[in-house]
Amino acid sequence: MKVLIADDHALFRDGLAMRLEEIDPEIILHQAGTFSQALKILDKETDMDMVIADLDMPDMKWEEGMEELKKKSPNMSLVVISASEDIRNIRKVLSNGIKGYIPKRSDPKVMHNALKLILDGGTYIPPALIENGSENATGGRRSNGKTLTNRQSQVLDLIAQGKSNKQIAYEMGVSEATVKLHINALLRSLKVNNRTQAVVTAQKMGLI
Numbered sequence: 001m002k003v004l005i006a007d008d009h010a011l012f013r014d015g016l017a018m019r020l021e022e023i024d025p026e027i028i029l030h031q032a033g034t035f036s037q038a039l040k041i042l043d044k045e046t047d048m049d050m051v052i053a054d055l056d057m058p059d060m061k062w063e064e065g066m067e068e069l070k071k072k073s074p075n076m077s078l079v080v081i082s083a084s085e086d087i088r089n090i091r092k093v094l095s096n097g098i099k100g101y102i103p104k105r106s107d108p109k110v111m112h113n114a115l116k117l118i119l120d121g122g123t124y125i126p127p128a129l130i131e132n133g134s135e136n137a138t139g140g141r142r143s144n145g146k147t148l149t150n151r152q153s154q155v156l157d158l159i160a161q162g163k164s165n166k167q168i169a170y171e172m173g174v175s176e177a178t179v180k181l182h183i184n185a186l187l188r189s190l191k192v193n194n195r196t197q198a199v200v201t202a203q204k205m206g207l208i
Contacts, residue, residue: 113162
């Protein structure tokens with residue numbers, strides 16, 4: 001997999017590169033300090049699989065920069081990693097087809113799991129957005145006629161954070177077997193086949 005890291009802080013780029021190499025030792029990494037540099041790299045590297053970009057780079061407004069990146073490689077996955085945790089920005093970014101939004105202040109384990117989820121083809125949604133999700137009067141979530149139980153909602157939140165079944169079991173205080181049962185029920189409820197599809201579908205339905 002070929003990944004481009006675009007961030008105006010060189011030390012942060014290097015640290016992120018090390019994390020990505022821990023997840024996938026065979027990953028091919030490129031680095032850019034501005035949107036303009038990223039676009040020039042994409043001119044040469046036409047088979048880039050993913051760009052992980054900061055919102056706040058000096059040469060362009062982030063809306064313009066992200067749009068230019070999408071135009072350059074429409075089939076490439078775009079991920080945002082930013083110091084901003086403004087809910088409005090996060091919602092706006094995710095609504096534009098971005099594959100994930102990772103706050104820079106994330107716990108190292110959370111960031112690791114988020115990056116792994118995204119590299120595996122999933123979409124990462126930060127807890128700040130999940131915590132602001134709408135809930136119905138019974139404690140479950142409802143959107144477009146779909147209702148999730150409390151447990152299904154909790155499991156969905158933890159899956160969206162990139163947590164493994166073992167981590168979910170620990171946080172919920174249940175066995176891994178029970179977690180698998182909840183996940184299977186969640187998949188059936190959303191009519192999807194896997195965890196990644198569950199997050200994407202729930203996001204589109206406004207459940208998270």
